[in-house]
Amino acid sequence: xxxxxxxxxVGQVLLKGGPARLPDDVVPRFKPGDRVVARNxxxxxxxxxxxxxxxxxxxxxxxxxxxxxxxxxxxxxxKQPQHxxxxxxxxxxxxxxxxxxxxxxxxDLWDDHLDPA
Amino acid sequence: MNGIxxxxxxxGLGPIDREENEPVFHHAWERRAxxxxxxxGFLGEWNIDMSRYAREQMPxxxxxxxxxxxxxxxxxxxxxxxxGLLTRAEIEARVAELRRLAPR
Amino acid sequence: xxxxxxxxxxGSPLTETELRxxxxxxxxxxxGLVDPAALxxxxxxxxxxxxxxxxxxxxxRAWADPAYKVRLLEDGSKAIAELGYMGRQGEDMVVxxxxxxxxxxxxxxxxxxxxxxxxxxxxxxxxxAPYRSRAVLDPRGVLRELGVEVPEDVEVRVWDSTSEVRYLxxxxxxxxxxxWSEAELAGIVTRDSMIGVAKxxxxxxxxxx
Numbered sequence: 001x002x003x004x005x006x007x008x009x010v011g012q013v014l015l016k017g018g019p020a021r022l023p024d025d026v027v028p029r030f031k032p033g034d035r036v037v038a039r040n041x042x043x044x045x046x047x048x049x050x051x052x053x054x055x056x057x058x059x060x061x062x063x064x065x066x067x068x069x070x071x072x073x074x075x076x077x078x079k080q081p082q083h084x085x086x087x088x089x090x091x092x093x094x095x096x097x098x099x100x101x102x103x104x105x106x107x108d109l110w111d112d113h114l115d116p117a
Numbered sequence: 118m119n120g121i122x123x124x125x126x127x128x129g130l131g132p133i134d135r136e137e138n139e140p141v142f143h144h145a146w147e148r149r150a151x152x153x154x155x156x157x158g159f160l161g162e163w164n165i166d167m168s169r170y171a172r173e174q175m176p177x178x179x180x181x182x183x184x185x186x187x188x189x190x191x192x193x194x195x196x197x198x199x200x201g202l203l204t205r206a207e208i209e210a211r212v213a214e215l216r217r218l219a220p221r
Numbered sequence: 222x223x224x225x226x227x228x229x230x231x232g233s234p235l236t237e238t239e240l241r242x243x244x245x246x247x248x249x250x251x252x253g254l255v256d257p258a259a260l261x262x263x264x265x266x267x268x269x270x271x272x273x274x275x276x277x278x279x280x281x282r283a284w285a286d287p288a289y290k291v292r293l294l295e296d297g298s299k300a301i302a303e304l305g306y307m308g309r310q311g312e313d314m315v316v317x318x319x320x321x322x323x324x325x326x327x328x329x330x331x332x333x334x335x336x337x338x339x340x341x342x343x344x345x346x347x348x349x350a351p352y353r354s355r356a357v358l359d360p361r362g363v364l365r366e367l368g369v370e371v372p373e374d375v376e377v378r379v380w381d382s383t384s385e386v387r388y389l390x391x392x393x394x395x396x397x398x399x400x401w402s403e404a405e406l407a408g409i410v411t412r413d414s415m416i417g418v419a420k421x422x423x424x425x426x427x428x429x430x
Contacts, residue, residue, distance in 0.1 A: 005159040017308040018165060020385035044118045046170035048383040049331055051119060052126040052357065064313070064386055073412060074166035084384050084400035086315075095126070095358060103377040105357050108384035125330030125357045125381065130350040133366055141342055143267045146242040151342075152260035153246055157375070160254060165385075169332055185333065185348045187238060191247065203248055212246035219235045 046074030119176035272341035311338035326417035
């Protein structure tokens with residue numbers, strides 16, 4: 001499917017964007033407040049689960065709703081709609097006891113990136 | 118993939134070099150590289166996730182030694198060839214031709 | 222910096238990178254796959270039309286109008302769209318409020334994800350290895366390096382933009398701006414304050430514009 005982008009359409013195309021949000025008819029595996037652990041995924045394909053978070057425990061802070069799952073979409077495996085969450089990780093959980101006792105890192109992770117902790 | 122792009126937590130990558138009042142684009146070629154990526158993406162042969170994955174496959178030493186829009190250029194070439202819009206041969210032939218014609 | 226081989230001085234031979242960009246553009250145009258006028262329109266949009274002044278407008282509105290601020294924090298995309306800012310790389314916006322007790326900071330460790338409709342294209346330092354690697358690891362060190370000292374009793378929250386959700390920091394309103402108009406307020410909001418690596422400084426006495 002080839003669509004040539006014309007100058008006259010640029011404004012409209014940019015304003016429309018490319019939303020990744022999908023209809024909300026998928027059951028979430030988690031809810032805010034749930035303790036989760038990021039999966040230890042190490043495939044050679046695309047993933048948006050950074051290495052520094054794998055195997056680390058966090059708490060679901062927010063459910064953003066259903067989105068295209070980037071890991072699948074990048075590999076031509078379709079949208080695989082699923083819930084996307086903001087997950088809160090303590091700095092000490094990520095970086096060890098020398099890290100700040102107070103600070104946190106929030107990472108956007110999908111259902112397929114997480115297991116219950 | 119466990120590539121060089123996955124940088125969170127790495128040490129040794131240097132001080133943060135912030136340029137005051139930096140321009141949006143530093144060179145004319147950057148403008149074209151940016152726009153080509155956007156326009157070619159609009160063709161619908163790949164999605165944004167595929168375009169990120171393409172860049173992630175740049176050899177690590179090259180990734181660290183080149184600038185942001187050079188990553189975009191590398192990724193774009195890879196996608197265009199992978200999706201069959203251009204061939205590696207015709208890209209190299211055109212580069213060679215332009216090199217011959219370039220001002221000295 | 223690595224730009225010694227990617228651009229040429231006026232009148233000197235084209236660099237390899239310049240040749241490759243020209244090669245791709247000429248081939249794609251010849252094959253009818255890209256329209257050169259569209260390329261110019263894309264460049265013009267991000268070079269002149271979309272930039273941090275958009276985000277400054279949002280921040281100023283939130284400072285001046287408490288009801289807008291509530292809407293902004295509740296549904297960032299919708300409230301930002303009220304001001305006409307929307308679209309590519311900003312389809313799903315979440316706004317994070319900085320307070321005396323919480324300092325938010327945004328990064329994309331994996332690439333360079335950034336809220337284009339409100340901040341334009343990201344600066345080089347945001348997309349580069351030093352920031353991407355250290356923002357999640359040592360945010361206080363990064364902030365100190367960039368001129369911000371965060372007290373021990375303030376919680377630093379770093380947001381790694383790993384999805385298509387895009388974040389914007391609502392910086393604290395500085396003292397000395399009471400009664401300012403929205404336009405005056407927008408004039409002091411900096412891009413770096415909306416990324417969360419700077420505070421908006423209190424104006425010098427009589428320093429309103």
